[in-house]
Amino acid sequence: MRDFTPNHEWLSINTATVRQSRGQDLPLTDIIEACARREIQAISPWRDQVAAVGLNTVSKLVKTHGLKLSGYCRGGMFPAATLAGTQAADADNRQAVDEACELNSTCLVLVVGGLPGALAGQAVHKNIGHAREQVFEGIERLLSYAKSCNMPLAIEPLHPMYAADRACINTLEQALDVCDKLDPAHTGALGVALDVYHVWWDPKLQQQIERAGKNRLLAFHVCDWLTPTRDLLNDRGMMGDGVIDIPKIRGWVEAQGFQGYSEVEIFSTLNWWKRDHAEVLDTCISRHRSAV
Numbered sequence: 001m002r003d004f005t006p007n008h009e010w011l012s013i014n015t016a017t018v019r020q021s022r023g024q025d026l027p028l029t030d031i032i033e034a035c036a037r038r039e040i041q042a043i044s045p046w047r048d049q050v051a052a053v054g055l056n057t058v059s060k061l062v063k064t065h066g067l068k069l070s071g072y073c074r075g076g077m078f079p080a081a082t083l084a085g086t087q088a089a090d091a092d093n094r095q096a097v098d099e100a101c102e103l104n105s106t107c108l109v110l111v112v113g114g115l116p117g118a119l120a121g122q123a124v125h126k127n128i129g130h131a132r133e134q135v136f137e138g139i140e141r142l143l144s145y146a147k148s149c150n151m152p153l154a155i156e157p158l159h160p161m162y163a164a165d166r167a168c169i170n171t172l173e174q175a176l177d178v179c180d181k182l183d184p185a186h187t188g189a190l191g192v193a194l195d196v197y198h199v200w201w202d203p204k205l206q207q208q209i210e211r212a213g214k215n216r217l218l219a220f221h222v223c224d225w226l227t228p229t230r231d232l233l234n235d236r237g238m239m240g241d242g243v244i245d246i247p248k249i250r251g252w253v254e255a256q257g258f259q260g261y262s263e264v265e266i267f268s269t270l271n272w273w274k275r276d277h278a279e280v281l282d283t284c285i286s287r288h289r290s291a292v
């Protein structure tokens, strides 16, 4: 297992972590400059943050600073109640692949979606089995496009508390079942983004990481699970402040040969987004060295 204590060579910042500074929106351009000043080697930006300042601007800035992308957030949201909805999702996902290519990302992260309408507050049906079928078919369609552009797709299993509104793929096992059906040869074109926040509790975690193997492990996301968790979406903890044994999970992942970035992804309206982004980034660096 790699030693992270001497430096932060393998730290990536998911830019949602500093989406706000002192409660105010922080433009992606400022985030990139702040990361570059700290010799952070990689980031993982969100599409809305890229769109707000322009894809070309971000692309140039990333190249100027020699930054890598440990992922691009995000594609997915496949289930829809109508054919038009499915077609709109497909078109948007192909565009996400194109953007990921322009930014030379390692992969496009997929948050696959749940029950149609649930994210907006009103699910149009209760058939999660059907939603899962639509997810499978959506990934199948997107995969053929992504392969033609050489952009790997990383399915991110989300904690079951998000099954209704964000992702009906909730365990690593489920994600790997999809991978095995759509990419039986383990080509690297389809894999998983493993986020400790979503999977730390899973009794099959180690076994499924071993099942995944190097070619399926495309991204590794870290933060911590706080007790109590005060908000289901936006109360993620800084590494070391919660109950997740992050080094143990990283050890399992690296035992498979994963040598990528450790991406810090913290959504925190109640704490970190209230603080100055400089303090947040400095804390990410020190905790990456001491708690990851």
Ligand code: ZN
Residues within 6 Å of the ligand: 156, 193, 195, 221, 265
């Ligand atoms: Zn994640």
